Amino acid sequence: MSSSALSVLQNVFGYPSFRKGQQEVIEAVLNGQDSLAIMPTGSGKSLCYQIPAIALPGYAIVISPLIALMQDQVAQLDSLGIASAFINSTLDYQQQNDILTQLQYNQIKILYVAPEKLLQPHFLSQLEQFPPNLIAIDEAHCVSQWGHDFRPDYAQLGQLRNSFSRTPFIALTATADIATRKDIIDLLKLNQAFEFIGSFDRPNIRYIQQEKFKPLQQVEQYIKRNTGQCGIIYCTSRKRVEEVADYLTRHNFKAMAYHAGLDVSLRSHAQTEWLKDNIQIMVATVAFGMGINKPDVRFVIHYDIPRSIESFYQETGRAGRDGLPSEALMLYEFSDADRIRWMINQNEHYQRAEVEHHKFNSMTALAESETCRRLVLLNYFGENKDTNCGNCDICLNPPTRYIGTTDAQKVLSCVYRTGQSSGFNYVIEVLRGAKTQRVRDLQHNELSVYGIGKDKSQEYWLSILRQLVHRGLLVIDITNNGHLKLTELARPVLRNQVELELAEPQINVTAEIGKDSKKSSPHNVNYDKRLFERLRKTRKTIADEYDVPPYIIFNDASLVDMCNKAPENKQQMMKVSGVGKRKFDKYGDRFLAEIKAYLNRFD
Template sequence: MSEPLLANAHTILKDVFGYSSFRPLQEDVITSALDGKDSLVIMPTGGGKSMCFQLPALVQDGACLVISPLISLMRDQVEALKQNGVSSAYLNSSLTAPEQREIEEKFLSGEIKILYVSPEKLLTRDFYNVIRSVTLNLIAIDEAHCISQWGHDFRPEYTQLDFLKKQFPTVPIMALTATADKATRTDILNQLGILHAKTYLASFDRPNLNLTVRAAQGRIESIIGLIKQAPNESGIVYCLSRKSCETVAAKLQANGIDADFYHAGMPADVRNNTQERFIRDDLKVVCATIAFGMGIDKSNVRWVIHYNLPKNLESYYQEIGRAGRDGLDSKTLLFFSYADVVQLKQFMEDSPQKALLEAKLQRMQQFAEATTCRRRVLLSYFGEQMERDCGNCDVCRNPPEFMDGTILAQKALSACARTREQVGMRMLIDILRGSHRQEIVQLGYHEIKTYGAGRDHSYFEWQHFIGQFLNLGLFEIAFDNHNILRITETGKKALTGSIPVQITKPESEIERKERMKAPQPSKTALRSNELFERLRNLRKKIAQELEIPAYVVFNDATLEEMAAKHPTTEETLMEISGVGQQKITRFGDAFLTEIIAFVKEKATQGEKITGATHLITFDLLQEGNSPEQIAEQRKLNIVTIYSHLATLYEQGKPIDIRSYLSEEEEVKIIAGIEKTGETEKLKPLFDYFKEEIPYYKLRLAMAVYKKRL
């Protein structure tokens, strides 16, 4: 790969998308694509997957084809690309035949750089003829877990995508997903025929998400309390059934909350309208079945609540991932009850994958019942080990009592090893407790050394222990091999005594209920920044005029940085993360005007606020006051006022430098600047000119010199 391509990628990252650096792994993935190599990219929601294929597409000749099953995601990403000045489009069933033909013609003529397409459209003969006639620089397959039977959202049409590598062998394929365990990753590579693709596994950790689990009792009261802490924030309540969606929404509405429901039983136009209102910030809370949110690129969802237990950890992780995509602190809350477990098991009864689904549900239940750091539990499920507790989950905030579980772990690990890792949890517990059931005797497990080594603990206690060993990453479940337990590298260390194992004591039912009681809601809002709210209102107004989602203008993280740093010029606004050249052109004036108005208001009210003081000086200068009069009015040193004038001149304000600095003085001082090489500090220049030229003239000449550069 040529270095200029990667350098160009860095330039586009800043100028087009407004970011000064890549997120973890992004540059590696982009480099691989530019080298023409296939890849499997597993990055959490909000981790920047789309940038991995968008940037290689933009720096090379040809076009990028993106396969996605999610119509709403296509629309959102295309809209965001267009706002950044990137030629892009999508093809799916939401378009009329003439609209599709027009896009295909533009794609063929090279007018479209990135084209999103549904798998159904991709598999048509007519469209195949289109892509055969286009120079493709990359094929990206988003939501790649849909191709695997082990994935949580299996879609049969995805299994036909293996033709892409066969028909376009020289075009790199990039498969991307937010959630995939080991079995799913292997299956994706096999199904797509990219066996030699490198797997890029980003950390699954989303430290900005606060993880909390509570008992289901008093759910509605807890939800109302959380929402009223921050009534202007967007959030999703996930429910197990259509009826509960409607019931919960009605109860929230009765308490004055801007809420509505969403499920597959609604008329399509009503459902779409609900989704659009939520995307555009016209609706704050949606109570929905899991169908809602798939592919919605809304970055400012501040909380996600699960009214019921999800069916597996993949679904849970993907759903909570819809909160805090902009990286700002966000809350997740899961309500747990055994009634949900029973209901979910009933749903699985007739499934051909019943054993697999029940095993995954059991892991979900273990997460909900965990008495160790929940983030460690969640990450270990995806094969990632944390060395320490996260401090941002309910268990870390209210830790239970711990005990040394090293010997218990060694007994369980040893028994598993002596069966050659061929048993599941139930069988392992029966071996440890010395069960005489027929299957154990037939397999000869009653003769292994650790048979009966754990008979001093009950079956339920061993369930508690092994659940924690799974959560700590000592074991993993082979979902693709009858859900047997396998010992991890961490487990091998525990077995040999290389690392200690700390676990919690089994709780009584009374203790568990007491621990999971909901805390009293805080009266402090998540965000009370006045400027942030003003910028958010401005953003919404602009978005409504353009008929686009508000977060497509700027996301919350960008607004928060503006509110903190008070940029008052295009140059300082460009330094804000998420602000690119196209958005400066389109939205810069409006946001700068609002920020400048705010800082002036605060300064005139006597508040010390960054970025305000030189603007107040400018207003007084415009009113006809001299620098000396301004210094007297503002009770500031005259040198400070001249420093304001220098800053204003550098920023392009109409300052008549000749009124304060003669041409002769300017030439003389600039010669001194070039001689000394000093462009920031005034003292070396003051000394260079033997203290004969006052500081304010040095500062003004330096402003002229820097502006020329």
């Protein structure tokens, strides 16, 4: 291993040793070899190109799909004293020329560029005069039509080989199945590439799922249990984003909306406020998040089911990038799945629609699984494991099974006697004996099934109905207003010829972070919470002075390490994870003073 690379890791970035996979990938790059790195979010992918870029003479080009990602990475490198820049549509012609001049005179080590900009003939011809020492393609899954986020500009990046035949390429992403990995290598023309496929497991993330009953109230209850924690809520439509954001702000939560329909300035403002910890929650469509490097996101909520396991993995992976315990909560109901299937069918590209259907079927299998969710997730990516994780809702709170034949008969009879001409809500109204105008008009209050389920809540019967759909005893007729219909499988249950086992409805049940320390994250989370809050306030004050997000100063993991080690001087502070020479010189004394004041508060 190059001693210069290890020196950069320790002195610039402040980490004592490499994480799994980093050393192998960096060695390959330093040896001039093309590389493909599949590493989970939070595993330090960016160091795999940043360290070689710093250690090698010249500069590196990093291809990034989003302006926000470029700005975030450049801000972090600047805080470390690394000369970096980006070129994208936010810069005018003169600004771009100034950056190219700095490159020519070795004044920039890392340049971030959008793919569409890099492929422009005039821009390429300028760079050919002083070629980079490395080209890194971040979010490389965007290359492949089999990936979940295909981008045509990315698919053309293989053309760069014609201009930089001797420059090593490194492609990086957190999610890529076998077909996508092959596409990346072929389309980018990676030569005898070194491949590192890391584990897809994020053990610090607890995967939780709830049936969607009253989603706004469910989200509100969850956030109250996570007071002061930073989070993201993903919705599948702009309308839902605004609905959730409005509800939260009306209930005194610091939340903002983000989706592609908003003005650029509004999106930029929302993102800045969230990054700087001025708001707690970002409510967004998938337009938000790729490449966002905020490490202290403690929870991600999926208000609606995502369209693929890759999307789910990437979006939940934005929680806990610092390695501290975090949660991913998904609210799920069948009608959301039907809506997404309808949206996929609108795609005029038949082959692409087929791929999306295949991926979505895998996602619904994860959502409807009654086995460890992490195992389903890992096996999807080809990481075969058969040991339960102990850190998902299925493991922590396994569904209780019971003989549900009687409940099923009540529901099926109600569907049949009301004419198989209504949806979930109306069937439950009749079951529970609701005195609504529609029930009276249809004279369903005179049926024998009217009120036979009044001893159970609406949420209880909704869970039973969904299970009967999942088991194939009922179907939702999407061609007829979503009315419920009986299938042949319902007949033996109604005739009491078979015994039916169901899962006991789990209503508003969510495992909390740290509920059981033995089942919680393997990371050390025992630290002085009061000192941590004081250090957070110090960090926020400094961040506001420098006009940067707080995590640019130090991330939460560094603050936790400070709490555990309680450094008293520079030598001890330099042993804290994430504290390099540059950062200590800029901020170290203020944190040492805060720690000292806290420890001496009773003297």
